[in-house]
Amino acid sequence: MRILLVEDEPEMVSALRAALKRHDMVVDHAGSLLEAEGFVAVDGYDAILLDRQLPDGDGLTLVPKLRAAGNTTPVLMLTARGDTADKVDGLDMGADDYLAKPFAFEELLARLRALLRRPAAIETQTIRAGHLSLDVGHREASIRGEPLALPRRELLVLEALMRRTGRMVQREALMEAVFGLDDEIQSNALDTHVSRLRRKLSEADGGVVINGIRGVGYLLRETT
Amino acid sequence: MRILLVEDEPEMVSALRAALKRHDMVVDHAGSLLEAEGFVAVDGYDAILLDRQLPDGDGLTLVPKLRAAGNTTPVLMLTARGDTADKVDGLDMGADDYLAKPFAFEELLARLRALLRRPAAIETQTIRAGHLSLDVGHREASIRGEPLALPRRELLVLEALMRRTGRMVQREALMEAVFGLDDEIQSNALDTHVSRLRRKLSEADGGVVINGIRGVGYLLRETT
DNA sequence: CTTTGAATGCGTATCCTACTGGTCGAGGAC
DNA sequence: GTCCTCGACCAGTAGGATACGCATTCAAAG
Incomplete structure (x- = not known):
C-alpha cells in the first residue's frame, strides 16, 4: 500500500509518516507541489494525502492536472479550513474526500481505507x-x-x-x-x-x- | 444518473428527492431495509444514499450484504450521529462515504459527484x-x-x-x-x-x- | 529482542554455442 | 513432367558458462 504525502509542515509530516508506517503503509513524501508532480508523473500510488497550503501554491490545483492526465488515484485533501464552501470546491475539483484539521487520526485512517477500497472494489477488504x-x-x-x-x-x-x-x-x-x-x-x-x-x-x-x-x-x- | 434513496423520514425524503431531481438525477425511494434490498436486487443504481436509522434496523447492515453479493455501487451513509467512532464503523463496513446530519445540501451533492466519478477500469492490455x-x-x-x-x-x-x-x-x-x-x-x-x-x-x-x-x-x- | 538490509556462497535455470539430422526447393538430366 | 542431387535452411538436442535467485549469516538499527 503506497501513499504519497504532500505536506510541508515538518512535524505534521513526521507524525503522519510514523502513524501510516505503523499501519504498514509505504509513504513517499513531497514537500511542494512541484515535487509532488514529479513523484506522481513517475509512480503509481494507491492514494494521495494532499495538503492545501503548500509553499508554491494551493494543493487543490494539483488535482485537476492529475485528472486531466488520466490519473485516477484517490485524493484525500487535508486543510485547516473546514467550512462547507471549501469542501464543495475541493470535491468538485476532483478530490475524492476532504478532511479538516484538526482531525482524529482514526478518522483519517478510516477514510483512507474507504478510498483505497474503491478502485479495487471487486475484492473485499x-x-x-x-x-x-x-x-x-x-x-x-x-x-x-x-x-x-x-x-x-x-x-x-x-x-x-x-x-x-x-x-x-x-x-x-x-x-x-x-x-x-x-x-x-x-x-x-x-x-x-x-x-x-x-x-x-x-x-x-x-x-x-x-x-x-x-x-x-x-x-x-x-x-x- | 439513478440514485436509490433509503430513508424513512417523509420530509427528508421529499426534500432530497426534489433537490436531486433538480440536478437531473433519477431517484428511487425505499422506506425500509427490506424494500431497499428488493430494489437493489433488481436494479442497477449509480449510487445509494443510505440512512442509518430505519424502521427495520440499522441501514449500515445493508452494506456488507451488498458487497458480499458482488455489488460495488457507491454508498453514501447519512446519519444523525456524527462522532468519529461512528464514521469509522460506517466506512469499515464498506460504505464509501459518510455524512452527518444536519448537512449542507451542497456538500451532499459534492460528495455524491465525487463518488460517481468512478475510477476507470485499469487498463491491462x-x-x-x-x-x-x-x-x-x-x-x-x-x-x-x-x-x-x-x-x-x-x-x-x-x-x-x-x-x-x-x-x-x-x-x-x-x-x-x-x-x-x-x-x-x-x-x-x-x-x-x-x-x-x-x-x-x-x-x-x-x-x-x-x-x-x-x-x-x-x-x-x-x-x- | 525483533526487524531489516548488506554480504556471501551455493545451486541451478537460463541462455548461447555447437552439432546432428531433417526438410525443403532449385535446377538439371532424363 | 518426373526424378534425382545438392545446398541451404530449419528443428531439435546436448553441453558448458553465466548470471540469477535462494537461503543463510551478520551487523546495525529501531
Missing part, C-alpha cells in the same frame, strides 16, 4: 488465497483463522502478491510496493524477505507457494 | 490466441487461466508472435524483438527459444502452433 486470509484494512494475516504475525516488510510482500494471486507480479513492481522510492536499497533485500516469507508460509501450511520466475518476477499460487 | 492469453503489462502468460511460467526470452518470442497472430513475423523482426540490438548473437539461439516455446505450448495445450516458413520467418496460428 479481506483477500483470501489457500488457507491464508489477509485483512488489508487491519493489517492482519491469518492461516485457518490462526493469526500469523508478520513483520512489516514481509506483510507488504504478501499483500502485493495476494492482490494478484495466481498472476505475475513483476520484480520491479514488487520492489516499489515494498520499498517505495527508496533507491537506497541495492542488495537482494527483496529476495531475503521473500525467502523469509516463504519459510513462514510453508511452516504454517498456508496452502500457497511463491514461485519465482527468473528475469520476470514472482507469482503466488494456491496449492490445491 | 492482454492479447489472446487459442487458449493462450498474455498480459503484456505484467509479463505474464497463462493458458485457460492457469499461469504459465516462461523465461524472459521465450516470453519475448511469444509476445512478438502473438502481437501478430495469424500473420507472418519476419525472422529479422523477431530477432530484434528478442535480442534487441545485440548483434552479438550469431547463432541459432532464436531457433532454440522457438523450439522450447513450441514444446511448452503443445504440452500445455495452448491451442496454438508456431509454423516456420523457410527463408521468411515464423507465424503463430490458432488450432481451432
